[in-house]
Amino acid sequence: MEDALQLVRNIVPPLTAKKHKGQDGRVGVVGGCREYTGAPYFAAISALKVGADLSHVFCTQEAAPVIKAYSPELIVHPVLDSPDAVHDVGKWLPRLHALVVGPGLGRDDVLLSNVKDILEASKARGIPIVIDADGLWLIAQQPALIQGYQKAVLTPNHVEFSRLSEAVLGDPLDGQDRRGAVLRLSQALGNVTVVQKGERDVISDGKQVLECSQEGSGRRCGGQGDLLSGSLGVLVHWALQAGPERTDGFSPLLVAAFGACTLTRQCSHQAFQKHGRSTTTTDMIAEVGPAFSRLFET
Ligand SMILES: NC(=O)C1=CN([C@@H]2O[C@H](COP(=O)(O)OP(=O)(O)OC[C@H]3O[C@@H](n4cnc5c(N)ncnc54)[C@H](OP(=O)(O)O)[C@@H]3O)[C@@H](O)[C@H]2O)[C@@H](O)CC1
């Protein structure tokens, strides 16, 4: 654990007067619909709190004013259900360092079809993509969408992992061998990085397996996974920018994923110490700064 933490510290960019706004990360979150506005907000604000300079949300028209009202810090585009959705998101892609696809996306067929085309356009540009929540639903329907794309990280929870495993390997989940199951899924997807969240988080790029057992808390309130995927959006950019020499031969995406898991669990731990059973994801987001300093700036 300590060795892997050091690798995360190695990818954190220094804060200097020589940089301009945007250099430490412009992240886009694709998600947010009538039912779910909290999830894309949690992901996008977490990216900012970890250290991205700009955080965009691409959501449906209806969700946009709600998400804007949560925070003046987010740039919110009400485009995902428009007939020109792919064009409207596509014109921002050249300016984005990473995309987080899925938090609060929902499962509407029109939205998923737009997201499919957005994924294709992002891959063509080589943009790193974190796929979570309903984005993983889409991947379970069409694994070919992400097959072999080495700049993708999937962040399934228990149920999402079983669904993917069934779709890709035809296997019901083997609960006994989580490391083997994650390794196999990653290999079958052509070395896409997979983060299986749970009591311990198991991470693999199809070659190596890391486990994160940082102390979290017993609270299982919704939104913690969104904090993880949003944080990972920034860390993936930082890790790729730092390159494999700073990650000691480990895949940069593996190191970024380990960082996001450790950070999320530490936020949960710190928030729980203050708020106990009433802890919510908003309390965890308030801990991102202190948790980050404690883990990665020592
Ligand atoms: N505030 C917001 O806007 C938030 C919005 N969110 C958004 O919601 C959308 C749907 O996402 P989702 O994760 O709720 O997925 P879904 O497939 O409906 O599965 C839910 C069911 O799966 C089960 N289950 C879950 N974990 C399990 C486990 N470890 N082990 C075993 N079972 C487990 C459990 O089933 P049950 O216990 O009821 O049988 C649970 O009810 C997505 O867009 C997401 O981003 C969330 O991000 C939260 C905050």
Ligand SMILES: Nc1ncnc2c1ncn2[C@@H]1O[C@H](COP(=O)(O)OP(=O)(O)OP(=O)(O)O)[C@@H](O)[C@H]1O
């Ligand atoms: N049993 C557990 N014990 C400790 N930590 C856990 C446990 N299950 C999940 N976590 C942690 O909670 C965070 C979110 O994981 P979870 O499985 O709840 O994601 P999720 O279901 O996608 O969340 P969301 O509600 O945001 O969709 C991860 O950092 C994970 O490490």
Ligand SMILES: [Mg+2]
């Ligand atoms: Mg989730």
